[in-house]
Amino acid sequence: MNKRKIINDPVYGFITISSDLLFDLVEHPYFQRLRRIKQLGLADLVYPGALHTRFHHALGAMHLMGQALRTLQEKGHLIWEPEMEAAQAAILLHDLGHGPFSHVLEKELMPGVAHESITLEMMKQLNREMDGRLDIAIQMFEGVYPRKFFHQMISSQLDMDRMDYLNRDSFYTGVIEGSIGADRLIKMFEISQDQLVIEEKGLLSIENFLHARRLMYWQVYLHKTLLSAQAMLTQILKRARELSAAGENLFSTPDFSLFLKNKFSLSDFEQNPDLLESFNNLDDNDVWASVKGWTKHTDLVLSTLCKDLLDRHLFKISFFDTIPGEEILNPLKEKLLSEGIKQSELSYFLVTGETTNWAYEKEQDPIKVKMKDGALLDIADASDIPTIEALTKIVRKYYVCWGKNVSLRG
Amino acid sequence: MNKRKIINDPVYGFITISSDLLFDLVEHPYFQRLRRIKQLGLADLVYPGALHTRFHHALGAMHLMGQALRTLQEKGHLIWEPEMEAAQAAILLHDLGHGPFSHVLEKELMPGVAHESITLEMMKQLNREMDGRLDIAIQMFEGVYPRKFFHQMISSQLDMDRMDYLNRDSFYTGVIEGSIGADRLIKMFEISQDQLVIEEKGLLSIENFLHARRLMYWQVYLHKTLLSAQAMLTQILKRARELSAAGENLFSTPDFSLFLKNKFSLSDFEQNPDLLESFNNLDDNDVWASVKGWTKHTDLVLSTLCKDLLDRHLFKISFFDTIPGEEILNPLKEKLLSEGIKQSELSYFLVTGETTNWAYEKEQDPIKVKMKDGALLDIADASDIPTIEALTKIVRKYYVCWGKNVSLRG
Amino acid sequence: MNKRKIINDPVYGFITISSDLLFDLVEHPYFQRLRRIKQLGLADLVYPGALHTRFHHALGAMHLMGQALRTLQEKGHLIWEPEMEAAQAAILLHDLGHGPFSHVLEKELMPGVAHESITLEMMKQLNREMDGRLDIAIQMFEGVYPRKFFHQMISSQLDMDRMDYLNRDSFYTGVIEGSIGADRLIKMFEISQDQLVIEEKGLLSIENFLHARRLMYWQVYLHKTLLSAQAMLTQILKRARELSAAGENLFSTPDFSLFLKNKFSLSDFEQNPDLLESFNNLDDNDVWASVKGWTKHTDLVLSTLCKDLLDRHLFKISFFDTIPGEEILNPLKEKLLSEGIKQSELSYFLVTGETTNWAYEKEQDPIKVKMKDGALLDIADASDIPTIEALTKIVRKYYVCWGKNVSLRG
């Protein structure tokens, strides 16, 4: 094997690409594109270090997959080399279908098209180019491979995806309380009844993992300032689409223009291979270059929002326990109207939303603990105090964002 | 003071913005732009974690400045609060004048205009907007403030700039051998005869610092693959300028177009305030969006180089101890010609250059050590072995980069 | 000030001794003794890195005290330099009264004498030697200083003692999930109504702190193997005392002999200054040297226990939710008797005990959060989910330890 490669990683020290197939996947333009898509979108407006990309995350998840499978081998489970490689390939590619500013843009640009579906289309395309070398990886990804635990390592509450992203997001944001000790957790993995489970002695580590996850949600993923910036970017895209639909000529890279002007469905992707290529040309730079270009647009709503986002003059934001009613919204509307915003433009400067934090999803996909006597218990039952139970509660919050001291730039 | 703010930093834990002035500077669009300029340009093509920005670096340098000055205060040196704030402001702003992909673009877009000069223009503009609150900071930056050691803390071989960037670049690349222990070095700072010097007991730390610096040069700043990617980006810009000059219409953000079409001198900046604003609109996204847009350009040289850079199909590169002659270059030229590249296009695919590594510049700006008897010695004289002497040698290398398996994309 | 000193600390980087008084305290034999008392007693039998001493912990707590008070100053609270120094002195000295293997030995050697009382005696003795320079520190330690929050920083659920020990124990054991981010917590400190409280935005950090604390208890402080080793050491001391009382001559350092032969009360310490000096001569080496010396003693119970502890042949241990009854204990007794242990010696090889884990003591000393509107809430009320409530439950476990394959060494 002549393509072995070592990549520096501040989080794990080194990541080794351990096979030719994995090397070829990393080299492919589909995967190289992930270099230009930040893992956390706009979060660097809050945490300036949070600039890491889906490229690095995917490599990290592949690394952890290798570690985890070797741990299982050492515990006596038979895992074939082709399975090892396929599982690493699957987790390496699991994020291919993410566009820039993933959830923000998905909602506006391709509503109804889940990124997992795009990932699958891209994996299939790669598999065609590679003469079927990804057959097993795709089976694992889709959950149809006979040994089910592989799919759980790719997608479940204990998957390598969140092992890496929680670890990595904690590292790059500097929110060290969110650190999960992925290497320790992985040492506690076991297979029982073809399921990925945790050894009893890893119970405290899992509690810590769920706790850290909850903390990262509030501290990072649902940080007020981030929600506010996301609301602004969403409004920008909404306005741009509307102007575009109205025949306005908007500065943009060619492929981004295509997506601004259309709403594609999954079947469009399945039927049109070129569309996948166009999608693959999208990255963070298209969005930022457009936002920058639009700061000089004659539409004052668009240019104002763009300039404010660039200069980090963000919307104000408040959280509420219940849906905010007229008594909250009306004063804000009046304020905005008094600042010269038209009634028809109000919705661009006053945005409501809701957000949920659900640290442990007990019903759908419980985490199982293998007790010393061999029994499998749900962690909520294995734990000695009601902490886990507490983490299964969905916490829902409502928010209102609004422009402060907006002055449309004429 | 109501603007005190704490920013998370994976490198130092927390960075505190300790005054209203510093807060206002951070909020200013000039400084916010640095969020969109990566410290190490294309280095993430080699070290995927190296995505940190000049924004974060400047905050880090400000943090170290605060630490260093407090250390000096504890050692009995009188430093007034306005001096403290001015020194922090100066180091915070010291990189304002950097464009995207700094040295790469400077060479092509604004030859002869040092980024320090642009920084100074921007500081003066800020000072006008802020009614002179930056007077002392600018004096320190220019080196005319009476207490000379402040300027040394902003620009010298021991300045807070390199303290932070060596530390930070080591951290984000994962090249931990380049770690310099900035906090320890700073504890060894002293003032003697109005100069920034090092206490004798810090001698080993300084040796380590210079050694780490040399290592970071070879391992990161002058990494072969990085030099190769930079050569490609330079050729892309060169080609784009030529096409632009020849009347070709090139996709680009408006401000980047302006710089592609012109070669501005420093006096242009001094005479035309709008030009500074245009410069301030440039960031990494303009370059990447253009490169992406140009992959579909009809000029095959341009589109090929752009596609190859995006997909990380980089030039091959070799180092030489002497200027490579015909015996090196001719076979490469023939190979390229045989692959269908025209004689007139050869220079875009075959690039030569030189690079130097100079860990310690003894003559111009020696680092002084304060011995226990009070004497000031150059570190090369204070050290017990010839290591330092060895580090004063300039190491010069020559390189050749060339496209491998180039096929112009028709 | 000519005694300023910097001490390397792997946990915080550097610890600065910032005043002459603090320097003199560190130099004093009372404080130097703490170099020879490990923070975690026998825990290195489980975590080989856990060798840190009360000396290093006390310095770390002093460091955090300095950081915390400076944070409070920056938030606008007036703290005088003498208060700063006194608070640092008090926390520096707070562990003086600990003997070796603190809780293990206290129980056997000086039942009824709290280590805090000995600390106070030693502080008073130091104060006499230092002409009253510790007056304020002692007031703060005793809780009689007018500004009550100082005492809370020395002794409460948010005190610098546990901030440092949780941090430090997590670091040296390598149980990184127990890491609490002490520096971040400290930035969230506030003073309200003369109480030490937490800013609302620190709520998640406090949750994390309590969670980490609970984890450290199960993972480290109450680790089965550690409890087992402690039970062995306790039995060793018990046997040694009994033999000693029976007139046996036991190898031991002179001062340790004194404590083996007597049971001193607090009033003994108050009345007899020499006793304090003898106490100050005790450290871990006395205990280990005795255990080593006793491996050759003719009493087989004593020598067997000592040899087994030294070679880490530890008791087996099991946890139970309720007090283990005859059905558990009788089979173990029979086994031991069958291995040649006499009825009268059974209690040395079969030990029962109980242990509790109480992450948050809500009633006695609630942690208060200062909400943005200024209100003070108990954290259990400020938190959005019942996690905190869950952590207020006392978890009690019972254990049985017994010798396995004991063969009395004849």
Place this chain on the structure above:
Amino acid sequence: MNKRKIINDPVYGFITISSDLLFDLVEHPYFQRLRRIKQLGLADLVYPGALHTRFHHALGAMHLMGQALRTLQEKGHLIWEPEMEAAQAAILLHDLGHGPFSHVLEKELMPGVAHESITLEMMKQLNREMDGRLDIAIQMFEGVYPRKFFHQMISSQLDMDRMDYLNRDSFYTGVIEGSIGADRLIKMFEISQDQLVIEEKGLLSIENFLHARRLMYWQVYLHKTLLSAQAMLTQILKRARELSAAGENLFSTPDFSLFLKNKFSLSDFEQNPDLLESFNNLDDNDVWASVKGWTKHTDLVLSTLCKDLLDRHLFKISFFDTIPGEEILNPLKEKLLSEGIKQSELSYFLVTGETTNWAYEKEQDPIKVKMKDGALLDIADASDIPTIEALTKIVRKYYVCWGKNVSLRG
């Protein structure tokens, strides 16, 4: 395999004991003794965190050996499992023969008996107990195993011993500039002509390694204060031996008494198995307990030195470039005499010595670099600047230590 065990290590995260043999070795009293021998002797008097033991170091070196051998396997070198286990066993046991305060005590107690010889005796004894399971390990340790590179991994300038100790000592002292990035170095290992060599791309890492080594010598191993404390302990032992020889009864553990009263040669160990057991009963606690016991001895020289060492009232020390002559020593002698020390006792309070720092031993055991063309070069020749050459210089310093303000405690 049912003895697989994972040990927490703050340095590497986890250390896995990967075979039954290794587990049995770790469990053996010979190896458990290393828990009670600090790696750096008295260095915690300078760096309070430097309390790590030879036990932890040996486990760390075993861990690195496993990593290194797996790296070599991945590079295509055939390494059999029995070789893997033997190499790990050999490095695990390489320090068995160290006594407490190794070099200090060796000099006084067992002059002429190298600790490596004792290690070998103990390995042979273990091999007898284990029915020859250590045959290969002993061959590797002695350098007679046919594949020579295994011995180099156990003992050479690139061996796992110094990889771990430099890393670990840097970690626990907090001297982070001494950090060597052992994991990166190991990835650069290669085998060529049956020698352990470094790949060309590891050249900078090796330079860094040697530089770090030199720094650790000056900063830690030869730190003035440490040399001074060692001189005191040496004088204490010297005096104790003399008193003992003169018939004085000295408090001490039985086995330590044996060594105080005799000077054993290697042949004594070879002929007398009990002596090995007595040696194995020695650890740091014996020395400290004796020093503590002797603080009350009637011999004022002994008790003064002991009390001063315990309370960290250390000798003053000065370095000189040449052997210090009468002009240095006489004034010190006069001072001591004037303080009441007798002529015959002078040598206990005035000690001279020399120390050398030799970062790279070029002649005896050069480090070889495998260039890309396959050639093997000495690193001094492969490096582009004379740094390495500079590190081959032996730096020799002379020192004088003397008691300051000595007052014999009557």
